[in-house]
Amino acid sequence: MPDIIDCRKIVKIYRDQGLNFKALHGISLTVAEGEFIAITGPSGCGKSTLLNILGLLDGPTSGSYALAGKNTAGMSDGEKTALRRGSIGFVFQSFNLFPNVSVLENIKAPMRYAGLSGAEAARRAAELLRAVGLEDKSKNTPLQISGGQKQRVCIARALANDPKIIIADEPTGNLDVKSGESVMNLFGEINAKGYTVIMVTHDAALAARAHRTIKMLDGNIIC
Amino acid sequence: MLTRMLIAAGIGLREILNNKMRSFLSAFAISIGVFTFLFVFSAINNAKERISKATELGGEYSFNLRIDWERARKIALNTASFAEIARKVPEAQIIFPVSSNINTDIMLAGDNTLYEASFTGITPDWRKVNWVYGKVEGRFINWDDITARRKVAVFIYEPLSNKEKNYDHRRRGRYGGNEETKELKWEAYNKAMLGRKVRIRGLKEDFTIVGVVRAPLFADDERLQKNMNDFLLPYTALEDTFYGDRYIEEIFAAFKNDKDLQTGRHKLVNALRMREGKMKADYDIKTFHDRAENMFRSMRETLLMVSVLGLIAMISGGIGIMNVVLATIYARTKEIGTRRAIGATRLDIFMQFSFESIVLSLLGACAGWVIALFAMSYIADLLSIDARLGAIAVLCAFAAAAGTGFCFSLYPSLKAANMNPVDALKFE
Numbered sequence: 105m106p107d108i109i110d111c112r113k114i115v116k117i118y119r120d121q122g123l124n125f126k127a128l129h130g131i132s133l134t135v136a137e138g139e140f141i142a143i144t145g146p147s148g149c150g151k152s153t154l155l156n157i158l159g160l161l162d163g164p165t166s167g168s169y170a171l172a173g174k175n176t177a178g179m180s181d182g183e184k185t186a187l188r189r190g191s192i193g194f195v196f197q198s199f200n201l202f203p204n205v206s207v208l209e210n211i212k213a214p215m216r217y218a219g220l221s222g223a224e225a226a227r228r229a230a231e232l233l234r235a236v237g238l239e240d241k242s243k244n245t246p247l248q249i250s251g252g253q254k255q256r257v258c259i260a261r262a263l264a265n266d267p268k269i270i271i272a273d274e275p276t277g278n279l280d281v282k283s284g285e286s287v288m289n290l291f292g293e294i295n296a297k298g299y300t301v302i303m304v305t306h307d308a309a310l311a312a313r314a315h316r317t318i319k320m321l322d323g324n325i326i327c
Numbered sequence: 328m329l330t331r332m333l334i335a336a337g338i339g340l341r342e343i344l345n346n347k348m349r350s351f352l353s354a355f356a357i358s359i360g361v362f363t364f365l366f367v368f369s370a371i372n373n374a375k376e377r378i379s380k381a382t383e384l385g386g387e388y389s390f391n392l393r394i395d396w397e398r399a400r401k402i403a404l405n406t407a408s409f410a411e412i413a414r415k416v417p418e419a420q421i422i423f424p425v426s427s428n429i430n431t432d433i434m435l436a437g438d439n440t441l442y443e444a445s446f447t448g449i450t451p452d453w454r455k456v457n458w459v460y461g462k463v464e465g466r467f468i469n470w471d472d473i474t475a476r477r478k479v480a481v482f483i484y485e486p487l488s489n490k491e492k493n494y495d496h497r498r499r500g501r502y503g504g505n506e507e508t509k510e511l512k513w514e515a516y517n518k519a520m521l522g523r524k525v526r527i528r529g530l531k532e533d534f535t536i537v538g539v540v541r542a543p544l545f546a547d548d549e550r551l552q553k554n555m556n557d558f559l560l561p562y563t564a565l566e567d568t569f570y571g572d573r574y575i576e577e578i579f580a581a582f583k584n585d586k587d588l589q590t591g592r593h594k595l596v597n598a599l600r601m602r603e604g605k606m607k608a609d610y611d612i613k614t615f616h617d618r619a620e621n622m623f624r625s626m627r628e629t630l631l632m633v634s635v636l637g638l639i640a641m642i643s644g645g646i647g648i649m650n651v652v653l654a655t656i657y658a659r660t661k662e663i664g665t666r667r668a669i670g671a672t673r674l675d676i677f678m679q680f681s682f683e684s685i686v687l688s689l690l691g692a693c694a695g696w697v698i699a700l701f702a703m704s705y706i707a708d709l710l711s712i713d714a715r716l717g718a719i720a721v722l723c724a725f726a727a728a729a730g731t732g733f734c735f736s737l738y739p740s741l742k743a744a745n746m747n748p749v750d751a752l753k754f755e
């Protein structure tokens with residue numbers, strides 16, 4: 105399997121009103137296509153910082169990051185956005201669904217940004233909803249469904265543009281055990297279909313279901 | 328690109344619908360601004376149109392010469408001596424004495440009501456200058472009437488404007504007369520006037536109505552003048568019955584071109600100076616251009632004021648929209664971050680918010696247009712300005728509103744577009 109993610113010596117320094125904080129101390133990491141990775145570590149160790157860089161939402165202060173063989177250093181914001189849109193899907197701890205529109209519209213959004221027509225996007229969104237078992241909720245708004253269901257919608261939205269990688273920052277953090285369990289099962293299914301999954305979690309039991317667990321401490325990977 | 332714009336427009340529109348009250352308030356000032364814009368634009372356009380029409384009508388090379396009352400007595404110009412003077416100005420295509428308007432009470436034969444009426448003396452040339460008056464029922468005053476000094480009259484039938492129809496004509500006449508008089512124009516609305524005899528207060532001899540003409544509504548009158556008369560009488564007959572010791576105080580003359588006007592004016596002034604015996608005497612001469620200029624001047628002041636108000640409304644509308652969009656962005660920071668994460672570019676975010684404000688301002692413009700459709704004529708009446716809505720004005724107003732919305736949303740939209748997605752996602 106080729107490496108879909110190849111990070112070398114990534115350093116992230118937050119500059120905040122003259123104060124510098126080194127959140128990542130030169131992290132090197134490779135992820136093969138189709139892997140299911142769990143990242144764990146104490147609060148403030150830099151897990152989200154790393155995910156944001158892997159997700160092209162933020163750039164490293166130094167170090168190199170190649171995504172699917174493409175070096176991302178020196179890419180413009182537009183190029184990064186286009187790459188992110190096509191190859192990365194995000195699942196958020198607090199779901200981040202658009203509250204005023206239907207579940208279906210939420211799933212359509214990434215496809216619309218990718219240039220798909222409304223009808224095409226709706227067709228695929230309906231398919232994805234069926235895949236996450238929520239075909240009967242397509243017309244509901246996010247306010248009318250449960251937390252577990254919201255996270256399923258969020259996963260469906262992350263899959264919309266058929267990305268290679270799913271990045272999830274504490275996807276079960278806001279869910280009860282049972283919903284968390286079913287969301288984890290969904291991640292397992294997705295991974296089985298060939299998607300690469302990178303997930304941050306505090307729960308050792310959930311982390312154990314990944315192929316590989318990466319432990320972080322103070323901006324370093326310790327194993 | 329088009330689909331991206333559509334997406335942005337769709338999100339903007341939905342947001343407006345989700346916040347109806349807020350949207351309404353911010354669009355409100357814009358609607359007032361658009362309305363004033365429409366009003367000013369239409370008024371200016373209308374005035375321009377009318378002046379160019381009036382010019383076309385051949386009034387361009389004409390003037391009115393006025394002599395004040397005391398000097399008029401000295402010059403002692405009457406119908407007979409006027410004819411002499413007119414012969415000295417062969418360049419004039421039309422030249423006639425303008426009689427003043429006379430307002431008094433009259434009675435129609437077979438009707439015991441007193442009416443207020445006003446009339447003026449004319450020659451047949453009057454029609455050449457005032458040809459916008461409709462066709463004559465019966466006949467017009469002819470040169471025979473003038474020389475024979477016949478007691479005949481032409482009644483001017485004037486369609487009532489909306490404002491006048493709503494006016495209580497029974498109690499107050501046009502000239503603020505006493506309560507027993509009625510306004511003739513109103514009463515004559517449904518009466519056959521042709522052939523009737525008119526008794527004018529203080530005169531023994533009745534005048535016979537030999538013709539009826541229809542006056543244009545002021546709004547349709549390209550000559551920029553309002554008809555003040557109910558009756559036209561042969562100038563000579565008016566002189567016999569009314570003038571006594573009064574003499575011609577005003578002369579109208581029209582020419583083929585400017586050169587003729589200059590020589591004609593020179594000759595006329597000289598002839599009058601001779602009669603007055605004062606070779607340096609000056610007369611108050613108002614050319615067509617003076618008249619147009621005059622009309623524009625007073626209008627310009629009103630319009631300037633209105634436009635300033637409109638501009639203020641537009642700017643406050645713009646600021647209102649800016650405020651709303653800023654508040655929206657603050658409330659939707661997390662959404663902005665999420666949209667960036669799922670693939671929206673900076674441009675997408677920028678368009679989303681600028682579309683929202685453009686649509687808001689266009690809604691405001693629609694409201695302003697609707698206000699204009701209903702209220703324009705009333706407000707125009709109120710300010711004594713003639714304004715009719717034109718398609719170009721509407722288009723320009725919509726463009727101006729969209730432009731205002733866009734300009735005032737630039738700052739907040741750019742702010743939204745340039746947000747760091749990570750920070751935006753962290754925002755709670």
Ligand SMILES: Nc1ncnc2c1ncn2[C@@H]1O[C@H](COP(=O)(O)OP(=O)(O)OP(=O)(O)O)[C@@H](O)[C@H]1O
Pocket residue numbers: 118119120125127146147148149150151152153154
């Ligand atoms: N924008 C920022 N400016 C300054 N410091 C920051 C910023 N974002 C994060 N940090 C710091 O970087 C460190 C790593 O933060 P990060 O959010 O990656 O931690 P985390 O491992 O995800 O923690 P948690 O498990 O609590 O989510 C923290 O100490 C945090 O205070």
Ligand SMILES: [Mg+2]
Pocket residue numbers: 151152153273
């Ligand atoms: Mg975190």
